[in-house]
Amino acid sequence: MAATASAQTRTTGIPGRFILSAEGRHLVVDASAATGGVAEAFVAQELLVGALATCAQAVISLKADEMGLTLRGVTVDVESSRDPDVRPPVYDGFTMDFEISGASQDDAETLVTFFQENCPIYHTLASAAPMKVTIRAVA
CATH class of the missing domain: 3.30.300.20 (K homology (KH) domain)
Structure with a gap:
């Protein structure tokens, strides 16, 4: 059986900040400064x-x-x-x-x-x- 994984991202209303979700777990992720984010969270x-x-x-x-x-x-x-x-x-x-x-x-x-x-x-x-x-x- 193949091992699979899936994740989803959604915007937060803050430019360059997203929520990464997988199986009920969530992580704040930022865009890098080069792509318009503040890079305070993981990029x-x-x-x-x-x-x-x-x-x-x-x-x-x-x-x-x-x-x-x-x-x-x-x-x-x-x-x-x-x-x-x-x-x-x-x-x-x-x-x-x-x-x-x-x-x-x-x-x-x-x-x-x-x-x-x-x-x-x-x-x-x-x-x-x-x-x-x-x-x-x-x-």
């Missing part, structure tokens, strides 16, 4: 890289449990870039930096590789633009 680009980072957290947590690892913490920093002059606009690269506390470097690399092999968001974005990944284990 679309942040939601995109946030989705990638949270997929990484979920998959790594699952694999760490399977491996019997008790991690002290996982930090995933994700950055995207795009050339504002390129039309149509596309993201031209992503950088992911993993810091995994409580794992050896080998285990940290195993966890990130499992994420890379199993996250559909990662595969979709990596097929569209270069993806640079760094992994740092902190004992």
Whole structure:
């Protein structure tokens, strides 16, 4: 069975501010300053890289449990870039930096590789633009 998701947005009466809804949950989202918003709440680009980072957290947590690892913490920093002059606009690269506390470097690399092999968001974005990944284990 296919995994599906749906979301809806609606205007709020405030220029450049929207409500994003999915299955009864709601999030305030702003347009970026470049598109007429105030960018006080999350903007679309942040939601995109946030989705990638949270997929990484979920998959790594699952694999760490399977491996019997008790991690002290996982930090995933994700950055995207795009050339504002390129039309149509596309993201031209992503950088992911993993810091995994409580794992050896080998285990940290195993966890990130499992994420890379199993996250559909990662595969979709990596097929569209270069993806640079760094992994740092902190004992």
